[in-house]
Amino acid sequence: MQDQIQAVVEEIVASGAEGGLQVAVYRHGEPVAEAVAGPGITPDTLFHVTSTGKGVAATVVHVLVEQGVFAYDTPIAELWPEFAAHGKGGATVRHALTHTLGVPGVPVGTTPEDLCDWDGMCAKIADARPWWEPGTKQGYHPQSFGYILGEVVRRATGQKISQSLHANVASPLGVAGELYFGVPVAEHGRVARLSEPEGTPEMTPEMFASFAEHVPFFRVVDGWTAAPPAAMPTAAYCNRADVLAADIPAGGVASARALARMYSALLGEVDGVRLISPDRLREVTAPAVSGVDEIAGLPTTRGLGYGLGFDGPLDGPTLFGMAGSGGTAAFADTATGIAVAVAKTTVSAGDYTTFNRIADVVAKAASTS
Template structure:
């Protein structure tokens, strides 16, 4: 797979469609693609390398979900545990029956944050959790699903903190990243001394026009203020990068592909969950119409189902998360493949790079 993937991303960079890009693929626990091309930082000309971390927006949600599953396997929490057993304050305004499963499947009914919220507010963990706990739900928990773009990470992160006594960034490092040897490539809060290693995001041409063309009355936009919607400026903001905001994450493609590979099988002796739990966490949990975006979104426990760029019904065994801007990571138990793509030319629409290279990988894997 390495040669055609490298050729494809070289073409994407040479054409100007992409600036800097990474692709990594594991198959049956072995790294089979580790391809990079282009510029990590246009101001300095620094090249992308395999260990360059990229802010990858909601691709990080799949990482946060994985932390929950590792803890569930150890008995620290259960999917049907009422959230109030760990976090009593969350039960305000009729949310007392909400469960960890509801949180993972975006079914809590608390997708919105105040319109005047700022990035600085996001960095105040306790204040954000208090705000979300005291939110009045848009629907009764468990009776519908709708993408919790910002709030999801705080709920998941606070559940992890209440169950372990540690922030989710620390649990990620100690329980997932360090055992897999990727602690310096997979982050929620990036240590400040590491910021100079990160790729710099650049808005792609047409980004502003595409955002302006989206329906202004879309519930997702009403729930998420423009200042908190991922963009190049947002993803380059040191406050965002160094804070524990697990609705998004910073990672190399190689690191997050390795994490997904360790869900599927052993990677250098490390397996994150056994087969029985893998089947449980990747089974269809909801396929209802998402109340925030208006179309059906098949979900498992913390992951979307279906390969990006395909009809989910045609690729039902694929689980993972894309990120606004063009990144994605997924795994497929049917083929033993895990895939990740990170890039720094930020575009809020469908990622042609993810679709094109993901299809190439899937086609190669079935030969």
């Protein structure tokens, strides 16, 4: 598998489809492939992986539930009283994990600077009016997901979610320098610069207005939207020093190796470390909600904090994980014991061709071993 994946990675970069690429695969707790290609890309390079980081945030929450710090059915307002505003008092951590909370948006004028202001964003989200009664519908929470779970963690532990990630996940797994919410400024030089394909248009007010009229993801409700036009996860956004340094746990910065290692430690032991029990693994990867997503407008099945299944060679009911808007992804399969992560420099919005080319090699190798 190592040789096959390295060959595919080099071919993809040589073709110009990707500028830089990093892949890691674990099986049954052991690394079986680690491949890189592209100028300056090493196994230690860090990448902004956008919403692939949501799986990391969910993992932090599961570890804390495992430790008994709070429960999935703990009302958020029990830890964060301000969140009870406008009828959200009964909303639970489970609702947040399953994107059924009803607070998928942020103010339409939200900027990157706003997203870097933790207290300011949390205050706005706490005072948000829900778009639906918590638990009655599901709809992807692109930015609010990270702040809600992160503030739950902070209120329950006294630590930022970045600190809890370091203490409870990254450090025990030996990837403390490769798995981040909020990258120390001294480490910014290790973060790959992202770019968009030539000819990618910028989001103009006119484009946003057209999208808001026709695409659920962009609609505006009482001045709030799931996709604030000034803070979309473009290459320019992901490359910003303030964004890299801030806790914005709806996204994340990581190496493919760290992501694959984390997912492998959810499945079982990695060098003696297992993040959650077998019973909890079954709970968090079981279908929790299914149906049409109110924001994405597509049929979606979710577990607790992870998507279930992913269209491509690895697809199946035992696959769980998260993909990022720029084409990155990290998934694990409870049936095969495989964990795979792909990070890259080219922001291919919603296009997972590269991930699925890697997934094809992994799936074929797994089926014959």
